[in-house]
Amino acid sequence: MNQGKFFVIDGTDGSGKETQTKLLLARMRREGYTVETVSFPQYGKKSAGPTEEYLAGKYGPSDRVGPKPSSVFYAVDRYDASHDIRAWLESGRHVIADRYVSSNMGHQGGKIDDPEERRHFFEWNDELEHGIFGIPRPDLTIVLHVPAEVNARLMADRPKDIHEQDMTHLKRAERTYLELVELFPGFRLIECVDGSGILMSPERIHEMVWEIIRPMLG
Template sequence: MKPNFAKATTGKGKFIVFEGADGTGKSTQAKLLFNYLKKDKKDTVFFSFPNYQSAWGKMVRRYLDGEFGDVGEVSPYLASMLYAGDRLLESAKIRKWLGLGKLVVCDRYMVSNIAHQAAKIKDQKLKIKYIKWLEDLEYGENKIPKPDLAILLTIPENIAQKFMKMRVRDIHERNVSYQKKVAKVFGDLAKANKNWVVVANTKAGKLKKIDEVHKEIIEIVKNKKVV
């Protein structure tokens, strides 16, 4: 499973996305990196998906609230179109900022769509077929920008579940077996793509401090010459 974004389409700027299963801390780390870059006088903008204020994002919210059925009851193709529509609405803005040479930091992007929906598909051939369809839709038809760097945050499932219990959970987050499948898809995608870096939230079985993970990410973006 290899999404076709090895060659980014970002113009003058650089595009960094944070990915990971639910409860991995990606939103926290994406925001920390954005704030760090701003303080470092870097011309940076921030995006987060889904955008629940958009027409498509509101439909995503209804899907996640279970209005259209449980996780396994909603076609991955139909669910994917909701998320893809949401990104399409913002893609012109992202292209504009990248064209102006800005750094764009994004909390979740197209691969979150792949991981969460491909996790519903058991047959490997059908899974690959679905991934190709979504690539063609988002990068081909919709022409959304491709990332220069994807940072995948990982965490043991039992710890992720503890974090998620602290908030109101959606149909994705409530299903533990589904979350394990999502994490596996993310891991497979990371292994297949050279512009991905995996950052573990634990070390020797112990949870790292948020600032420790943040410092690791700063070193990664510097070493990758993204900033």
């Protein structure tokens, strides 16, 4: 039996990751594929407890919590889900994750200003999650990009966690996500705003996602 493909939908805050995950899931099932989904953090599960406390501000503002401690919180949660992910893939089912290791790299890496130090962090995080915890590597990570200024306007009336409240954090994370696309061949960028700075419709963005993923399904 052929192993399933593992796709990640990630990107800047407010870029529609959850919506695109749902649209891709529905499209793949209509096309006859067997698909499972997982979303991170796994809110409400014990494994996500430290992450939820962090995002609620229990440990202080995001810039006071170092990138490595924060990354461990998220990695433990993904380790909890990794056994299901691996079993699904080995059974031939495809998997879509709403956020994954790339979220650590984008948000926690964004706390590091020095480019060389940031790349060392990427290597450390890769070893933590894929080496020490042994979680599966995705076949493709889609990065949805909405500029931080547009994102702030879209999320103005929405309840926010400590990342979403901090414009400096959002801009640094945006920079780092764009850097990841340049550095890693398994990352693909989708611009979610048009030339006028207007957010595209979810359906239009989905078609761009599908254009990238469809050839990988065989």
